[in-house]
Amino acid sequence: MGAAFRAENIEQHYGRRRILTSCTLEAAEGECIGVAGRNGSGKSTLLQILAGVRRPAGGSLTFRGKNLLASGSGIGSLVAYVPQTNPLIEELSARENLQLLAGRKVSHQEEICKKLQLEELFPMKVSRMSGGMKRRVAIACALTEHPPVLVMDEPTSALDLYQREIIMNYLATYRQEGGIIVMATHDIEEMAFCDRLYLIRGGTSEECLPEYAVKCIKGEREL
Numbered sequence: 001m002g003a004a005f006r007a008e009n010i011e012q013h014y015g016r017r018r019i020l021t022s023c024t025l026e027a028a029e030g031e032c033i034g035v036a037g038r039n040g041s042g043k044s045t046l047l048q049i050l051a052g053v054r055r056p057a058g059g060s061l062t063f064r065g066k067n068l069l070a071s072g073s074g075i076g077s078l079v080a081y082v083p084q085t086n087p088l089i090e091e092l093s094a095r096e097n098l099q100l101l102a103g104r105k106v107s108h109q110e111e112i113c114k115k116l117q118l119e120e121l122f123p124m125k126v127s128r129m130s131g132g133m134k135r136r137v138a139i140a141c142a143l144t145e146h147p148p149v150l151v152m153d154e155p156t157s158a159l160d161l162y163q164r165e166i167i168m169n170y171l172a173t174y175r176q177e178g179g180i181i182v183m184a185t186h187d188i189e190e191m192a193f194c195d196r197l198y199l200i201r202g203g204t205s206e207e208c209l210p211e212y213a214v215k216c217i218k219g220e221r222e223l
Helices: 043-050 094-102 106-115 131-142 161-176 188-193 210-218
Strands: 005-014 017-027 032-036 058-063 079-082 149-153 180-184 196-201 204-208
Touching: 005 043, 017 032, 017 043, 017 180, 017 196, 032 043, 032 188, 032 210, 043 079, 043 149, 043 180, 079 131, 094 131, 106 131, 106 161, 131 149, 131 161, 161 180, 161 188, 188 210, 196 210, 204 210
Parallel strands: 017 204, 032 180, 032 196, 079 149, 149 180
Antiparallel strands: 005 017, 005 058, 196 204
């Protein structure tokens, strides 16, 4: 199966500081790709580029051969993005956030809401929710248009086992239905969930096994 989603030779810098110099990754439909690396290695920057939140200084990004960096590419309808920080409006309820971000009624999204067990959260204000609840609502908001690619920054970081299970079960279903997942992670269980793993270090990417990535992150292997 060939790659449907591909980032090639991605570069990014802040002033004179080069964050990414040549990062390449690819994913076929139905695959989950992990992105690992030490704090400050550029994982979040790379994910923002993949999601169209930030433009790279160089490189290419394609989906099914379509140039996603071209003007009018419609990347927002193809790639959903769930950042590590909460993107929801705290003063609004889950239902109101879904309606606002989706631009349509929640009833149109019954299936995803059911899979993420959101029904009981509809009337609750985001400000009263736990981190796991917020993450589940954020995922539902990001996927309202059923995009084929989901980019997530540490999807279950700091969540309890119950919340993690709900989210990982949904991600497994999304992948089984042909969706592509790209997640930044430092969690060994999330790494094991991925079909392939890329380690970001020195501004470049390399495909590796989870055990190797963990050793590099811990400094047990020379960077």
